[in-house]
Amino acid sequence: MRAARLHEYTDQMDEALTVEEVDAPTATAADDVVVEIEGAGWCQTDNHVVEGMWAEYVPQELPLTLGHENAGIVAETGENVTTVEEGQPVLCHPVMTCGTCRPCRQGEDMYCENVAFPGLTHDGGFAEYLRTNERAVVPLPDGVDPADIAPHADAGITAYHAVKKAVAELNPGDAAVVVGVGGLGHIGVQCLDAMSAADILALDPKQSARELATELGADRALDPTSDDVTAAIENRTDGTGAQQILDFVGSDETTALGPELAAAGGDHHVVGYGGHVHEPSQTLVDGELAYRGTLVGQYTELQELVALVERGDVELRTTRYDLAEINTVAEQLEHGEIDGRAVITP
Template sequence: MKAVRLHAYHQRPVVEDVPEPTAKNPLDVVVRIGGAGVCRTDLHIIDEQWASRSGVSLPYTIGHENAGWVHEVGSAVTNVAVGDTVILHPTSTCGLCPACRAGNDMHCTDSVFPGINADGGMAEYLLTSARACIKLDPATRPSDVAALADAGITAYHAVRKAVPLLYPGTVCVVNGAGGLGHIGIQALAAMTATTIVVVDRNPDALKLAATLGADHTVLADGGHVSAVLDLTGGNGAEVVLDFVAEEGAQQDAFAMTRRDGSHFVIGYGGNVDIPTIDIISTERNIVGNLVGTYNDLAELMVLAQAGKVTLHTRQYPLDAALDALADLDAGRVRGRAILTP
C-alpha cells in the first residue's frame, strides 16, 4: 500500500509502498482509510518537536485524523464489522487503567497514538483497535469528517470544559479561526448562549467565522487586544480559547482574559510567559487541553450528523500529501486539508 513516511526530521516525508497492516491481536481493527486530515501537528512532528515525547523510531507513517471503512477485525471485536463506516478516536487505549476507567481515555497510561508514536493514517490502511472505532451512518463520507477525529475533538473538548463558564451575558474569544478554531466557533454556537468574538490575522478566516456563528470578528493587526477590551467594556472575556498559542498570540490571549477568567491553551508552539503576580492578583486561570475523550468524539459526531458542526475542507489525493503539507505551512488552507487515498 502507499503511505506518507517520515524518514528524517527536518526533511520532507515521502510517499512510498509499505506492507499492509493485518489484525494480529483479538481487539485489532484494520481500517481502509477514506480520509486523513493534515494537521499542524504533522508539521511539528517533521520539525522534531514531538521526538522526545513520542519516542517513535523513524521511518514511520504520519497522520492522526482518520476515518474510513472497517477492512479486517480481530477475533474479539464485537462493536464493528467489516464494511462499517467509522471515525477513529486518535488513541488506542487499554480500558483498564484509572484514566480509562474514569473516562479520561486520552490520559491512558498504556495507549498507542497512531501518527504520533506508531504508524498513522496517511496511508491506504491503518491498524487501530476496537476501542478507537465509532460507527457512523453508512451514508457518511469519511473524507467529510476525518478531521473531526483530532481538530474536531480537540476543539470540542475545550468548549465542553468551558461551557459551565459561558452562561448568557458572557463573552468568549476564539483566538484563531483555522482548522480547529472554525470547529470551536460552531461548537460554542451549538452549546452556549455566550457572545462569540473571533480574532484572526486572515480576513478570509474572519469572513468564514462570521458565517459559522461569530457575533464579532476582529482582525489581528496589532490593535486586536484593545479592540477586544473595547468590546467588553475594558474588562476582557470570561473565556479565551487560544487555538494559536505561538508567535505572541498566547500572550495576547491572556491579555484578553478578564479578572477571574480562564485562558484555555489549545494550540501550541510557543511559551506562556506571564508574571506570577499577574496570575494571582487577577485570579486568571490557565487551562491546558489535550485532544479529548472517546465520549467527546461520540458527542461531536451527534452534532456533526445533525448538521450543527460542519468541516470546511480542501481535499488532496494521497500522492499530493506534500502539496497539502506545504499549503498548510504557508497558510493557504481555509479549514482543513484532507488526504483521500
C-alpha cells in the first residue's frame, strides 16, 4: 500500500514526508481493527512531529507513517471484535488504549498507561490502511462521509474537550474568548455556541477567519493586531473581563492574553501549543487566574461530538488533498494558508 513516511526530522515542510510502498497492516491481535482510510486530517501537530518536537515526549522510531485524525471503512477485524464489522464506516479515536489500567477504568483514555498513538508512536493514517483496536473506533451514523468527519478524531475532540471544561464555568451572559479561528478554533466556536449561552468573542488576524467565526456563531470577531481587544472585552463585560479564554494558538503572544482579558476566577485554556507561559506567580494568585492544558479528550466525548455533528450543530470546513500532495499541505499549514482543515484522501 502507499503511505507517507517520515524518515528524518526536518524544518523543511516541502520535503517532510516520502510517499512509498509498504506492507499493509493485518489484524494480528484479537481486538485489532484494520481500517481502509477514506480521510485523514493534517494537523499542526503533524508539523511538530516532522520538526522533532515530540521526540522527547513519546517514543518514536523512524521511519514513521504520520496521520492521527483518521476515518474510513472497516476492512478486517480480530477474532474477538464485536462492536464493528467489515464494511462499517468508523471514526478513530486518536489513541489505542488497554482498557485495564486505572486511568482507562476511570474513562481517561489519554492517560492510559499502555497507550499507543498512531501517527506519533505507531504508524498512522496517511496511508491506504491503518491498524487500530476495537476500543478506538466509533461507528458513524448513516449518511456521514468518513472523509468529511476525519479531523474530528483530534481537532474536533480536542476543541470539544476544552469547550466542555469551559462551559462548566460559563453562565448565561458571561463572555468567552476564542483565540484563533483555524482548524481547531472554528470547531470551538460552534461547540461553544451549541453548548452555552455565553457571549462569544473571536480573535484572529485573518479577515477570512473572522468572517468564518461570525458565520459559525461568534457574536463578534476582532483583529488582535489592530483592534483594542482589552477595551472591547471590558466594554462587552462591563469591566469584569472574560470568564473563559480558549487559546487555540498557544504562542507566547496568545498565552500572555490571560491576565489582560480574564475575569476574576477565569480560566485560560491552552489548546494549541508551541509557545510558553511567561507570567509571574502573583498573576495566578491575584484574581485566581488558572492556565489549563488540553490533551485531546475521552472516547465518550468523541461519541458526544459525533452526536452534535449528526444534529447539525457542528460542521467542519475542509479541503481535500491527494496523498501525493501531502508536503504541499504541510508547507501551506506552516504558513497559515489553510482555512479550516486539510484532509488527505489516500
